[in-house]
Amino acid sequence: MLNAIEKQILDNVFEMQIYHGPKLKLDNYPLIEKDNPDYKSKWSEFGSYILKLRSLGYLKFEDSILTTGGRQNQKYRNNIINVWTDSLDIDKDGIAFVVKERETIKDKLVSEAKDIGFSLYQQVKTGLVGFVGGIIVSWIIGLF
Template identity: 30%
Template sequence: MTNILDEIDIKLLNDIYEMDINCGKSINIDDYELTDPDLKRKRQELAWHLMKLERLEYVQLNKGAFVEGGIRHEKFKNNVYSIDWEKVHIKDKGIKLISEAKTNEININKQEP
């Protein structure tokens, strides 16, 4: 079964790879084309994408990765207030997917996880 990742998932996974493996820059929410103009709601949307990547076992969210508070987002089903990127790490499965994509210039969505 193929799990389709959307453009935000792929960019986020690649950015986590760069941050974790290559000691790249920290993740900036403004680098993503998210659906809501409100910053808090953008964080909730990005958190939803992170939780999806964790569910698919591409990333690990350590305890304290999310600070929660306030109103729960009706679409993204979370009340994440902030994200501690130092507690977000790429797992072997995510490293393999990004490495293969970079090496072979493949379309990530065509690959089996």
């Protein structure tokens, strides 16, 4: 199961590779370490996500895109201090995951739109019937 950040990274790599979208930037993600002034911690966290995505077969990349140095971050168990994100590639399983995820989101939005549309229709119908009924009653009263 992927968390929201991992899904966002995978979706962004898909956009970057398939649609030539912008390259990934660290500041675009709601990282746990976002407020930490130490960029090493942010890169270690980001690195842990892409390493997980690679181990699941969703991303492909060579270790050479990872710049490492210093001591290992105990929390993320790596010593990544930079990632060349433009060299991340999405694998066929990653593409399938993104496509399925987008279909799920689309289906939810369509369902919600239908519910809103039906509710709006009911409100208009009820309001219109009341309005027409009021005009008829006013017309009848006006005749007498």
